[in-house]
Every structure is written in structure tokens, then in C-alpha cells.
Amino acid sequence: MSHHPALAHHFEDLEQQHESATLGMWAFLITEVMFFGGLFTAYAVYRWRYPEAWLEGSHELDIGLGALNTAILIGSSLTVVLSIHAAQRGESRKIVRWLLATIGLGLAFLVVKAIEYSHKFHVGHVPGPNFASGDFVHTETQLYFGLYFAMTGMHAVHMVIGIGLFAVLLGMAMRRRFTPEHHSWLEMCGLYWHFVDIVWIFLFPLLYLLGRNQ
Template sequence: MAHSTASSSAPAHLQHHFVDSDQQFESSKMGMWIFLVTEILFFGGLFAAYIVYRAWYPDLYVQASTQLDTFWGAVNTAVLIGSSLTVAMAIRSAQLNQIKGLIINLYITIGLAFTFMVIKYFEYVHKFEKGIFPGQYYTYEGIAHEKANIFFSIYYMMTGLHGLHVIIGIGLMIWLLVKAKKGAFSAEYYTPVEITGLYWHLVDVIWIFLFPLLYLID
């Protein structure tokens, strides 16, 4: 660790408590992975609720999931996978110092994230019009199961928390876009792009599980 001249030659993004850029990058990334672990366990609680109730009321899930439109669920899966691809391309652009490519890929990602939320909005509104609300507010008569509201409580909690993550992701992408336009990122420093990318891919992975578990039961 012969970095006696580090202070004179250190890049602007390097914080003084790191030996070099690589160590700073690896530390940030590891911190993000630890956050993602807490996210997995956060959603894990809801997956646990899903599994417990599915074991108790298997017929309920088969009946209630007929209210979910597989086509739009599949479209949203494709939209999120597409946005994961553009995030991966954005990181690649940053790594190659192609800032224009980074900005374009961030714009496409934000567009796809909005597309996801618009489709989700119409799915929710369609259910609200039928009286499919969570818990005690449930008034829909079309499912012959006394616990139908339970399925939709779980549905709204899981997709709602996921949707909140997509909205936060949009905010983070806009933040990256503003910084990228100011010239903050380069091949030497793109840590925020990398770790926001990790977050976005996790949001994609959670939807990859939610889609078959909620929409494709029958």
C-alpha cells in the first residue's frame, strides 16, 4: 500500500478514508448488497404471508387469481426485464465513458418504469371499479369464497410495496440523469449508476416471482 503521494494525485470523487477508487467502489457495492439482503427479507415477510394463506386456502388463490389479467401481468414482466436490460446497458456505457449512451439508456429506463406504473394503475382502477379493495373494504360479489378479501389484501400489499420500489427507482434514475448531464460520471467513477442498477435489478427479480405467484395460478 505505497500510497504516500495519494493526496496529491487522488481523483476528486475519492473520499479520504479509502485507499483507492477500487476499494471505495467495492465498499459501496458491498453496502448495497447488504441493503438488498434487508430488502429480500422485507419482501420475505409478505411472501411468508402468501405461503401461509395459500397452504390454508388453496382454492381461494385459484378462484381469486382469475380476477388478475395474465396478459397485462406478462406485458409488465417484459417491461421490467427490458428496463433491467437498459440499466445494464447504462452501466456499460458509463464503464466505457459513453456519457451520451448512459443518458439515453437512463431515459429509456425511466420511460419503461413509468409504463409499468401506468399499466399497474389501470389494473388497480379496474379492480376498484368492481369493489375489489383490500381487507374490510372488499365488496365484490363475484368470487364464491368467504376469504376472497384475504387474497386481495396480500395482492395489494405485495404489488403495492413493489410499486413503491418502482417509484423510488424512478426518483433514483432521475437523480442519476441529472448528475450524468452535469458530467459527474465517467469510466473512473460511476458508483451511483452501478448500485442503483443493483437496486433496479432486485426490483425486477421480485416482480419475476410475483408474476407467476399472483397471475398464473390457474
């Protein structure tokens, strides 16, 4: 039995190694669910307690930009899947191409987010001593913006980490490190990216959409 170059010394075979990596990644994603769970709990408690303040706050967000970012992220999940698909078929150049697309979409998301943030800074809707509380009827609206920045901020941090991971993968792909039988790294980072994507799928309606018809 010859050893695959990617097989680590402490595993019996590539299958065991891949299964371990997959289970480890899913377990890690569960820790992420618990991490964001704390934020979502805080959101739920205060939304239930201060519905008017939440309504007031969500009307300040730009639905157009939020929807654009949602589309960008869903698109980036697609490009990740396509890169994995390319790896399964051994098409190295396509891996590189789809990874580049993913990184580009990730950066586009961050740019849109930065535009939204800078607008909030501009009009003084950032919690803290300079908060323009005169703009709002309810004092708890500041709490809404606190959670808005905490939740989207933590999400953005995860985006930055993800883009960094894909940059590393891009380097590996250019050195043709991924083969049809072994591309665990690509799949694991893909799982992570889908998770970050799903967090946004929850954030968008909770922060931007709920109650907008009122």
C-alpha cells in the same frame, strides 16, 4: 499520489471505496429480501391453507397486462445494463439516453399497474368495507386481494423510489459526472433496480399464473 475528485477522505483508494459501496448495496438488498420475505411467508401460509380462495382470486387478474409489465421490467433491466456499459466506455450521451429509456419503462410499468388497480377499484375487489364479497364463493378471497395489493403495492413503492434515483442519476449524467473508472452510483442503483425487477419475477407467477390451468 494524486487524489481522484470522487475519492472520499476516509478511503485509501477508489478500489476500496467501490468495494465498500458494492458490499453495502448487497447487504442492503439482503434487508430487502427479508422485508419482502415477510410478505411471501404470509402468501405461502395462506395459499397453503386456502387453495380454492387463491384460485378464485387469481382468475380475476389480467394475465395480458401482467405479462406486458413483466416484459417492460425485463426490458428496463436491459437498459440499465446498457447505461452502465456506456459509462464503462465513457460514452456520456449514451448514458443519458439509456437512463431516459429506463425511466420511461419504469413509468410505463406504473401506468399499466394503475390501470389494473383502477379496474379493481371499479369492480369493488379492493379489501375493506366495500369489498364485493358477493362476487366470490370463498370469504378468504378478500385475503388474497389483501395480499395482492400489499405485495404489488410494496413493489410499486420500490419502483417509484427507483425511478426517483434514476432521475437523480440522469442529472448527474447530464453534468458528465460518470467516468469509465468511477461510476459506482450508476452500478449501485442498477443493482437495486435488478432486485426490484426480480421481486416482480416472483410476484407475477405467484399472483397471476399459479393454478390458472384449473
